[in-house]
Amino acid sequence: EAGVTQFPSHSVIEKGQTVTLRCDPISGHDNLYWYRRVMGKEIKFLLHFVKESKQDESGMPNNRFLAERTGGTYSTLKVQPAELEDSGVYFCASSFRTASYGYTFGSGTRLTVV
Amino acid sequence: AQSVTQLDSQVPVFEEAPVELRCNYSSSVSVYLFWYVQYPNQGLQLLLKYLSGSTLVKGINGFEAEFNKSQTSFHLRKPSVHISDTAEYFCAVIAGGKLIFGQGTELSVKP
Numbered sequence: 001e002a003g004v005t006q007f008p009s010h011s012v013i014e015k016g017q018t019v020t021l022r023c024d025p026i027s028g029h030d031n032l033y034w035y036r037r038v039m040g041k042e043i044k045f046l047l048h049f050v051k052e053s054k055q056d057e058s059g060m061p062n063n064r065f066l067a068e069r070t071g072g073t074y075s076t077l078k079v080q081p082a083e084l085e086d087s088g089v090y091f092c093a094s095s096f097r098t099a100s101y102g103y104t105f106g107s108g109t110r111l112t113v114v
Numbered sequence: 115a116q117s118v119t120q121l122d123s124q125v126p127v128f129e130e131a132p133v134e135l136r137c138n139y140s141s142s143v144s145v146y147l148f149w150y151v152q153y154p155n156q157g158l159q160l161l162l163k164y165l166s167g168s169t170l171v172k173g174i175n176g177f178e179a180e181f182n183k184s185q186t187s188f189h190l191r192k193p194s195v196h197i198s199d200t201a202e203y204f205c206a207v208i209a210g211g212k213l214i215f216g217q218g219t220e221l222s223v224k225p
Binding site: 003004033035041042043044045048055056091093098100102103104105106107108 | 146148150155156157158159160163165204208210211212213214215216217218
């Protein structure tokens with residue numbers, strides 16, 4: 001089966017611009033998660049979708065971040081306007097059942113804000 | 115709140131030597147524990163997981179980990195490492211339906 005796909009793999013934008021990251025989960029996986037790793041820090045949870053509904057968005061840093069999952073398939077994460085501290089690697093993961101079964105992660109999007 | 119601490123940020127080791135990557139967790143309830151690996155320029159890959167049962171868990175690529183409830187540890191071990199094991203390793207625990215990661219340990223295997 002195809003894995004979790006993220007694109008772009010890299011993005012370099014200027015401060016104040018908008019960037020949209022996309023994640024295509026494994027087909028049939030209702031659970032979709034976004035995580036972020038800022039340079040030198042641990043991987044931190046951003047939010048969790050179950051189908052098209054936000055189950056938990058407690059990790060979203062502020063209202064400059066908007067995640068959507070229309071139709072319960074792919075998801076987008078928009079950062080508007082981007083700030084320097086938003087730089088990092090954004091990971092998407094999906095799972096069929098609960099998190100205890102383990103996620104399948106994508107390769108990540110490396111975002112650099114200059 | 116549950117948390118994970120990886121005690122070593124970097125572990126250099128020579129090829130064919132044994133290695134142990136340390137992980138301690140804090141939890142007052144049942145734990146589900148994971149080790150993930152990230153090879154250069156790749157995503158996170160599940161190495162192994164502990165949900166219940168035997169405390170010794172075997173994973174891919176010859177890695178294993180032992181769940182120790184009394185010491186709240188879940189250390190990762192491999193008896194003989196290869197150059198190809200060079201990667202970053204993450205210990206994680208399930209909390210509130212999501213994975214909580216440790217800070218990561220960079221394993222560097224030298225010839």
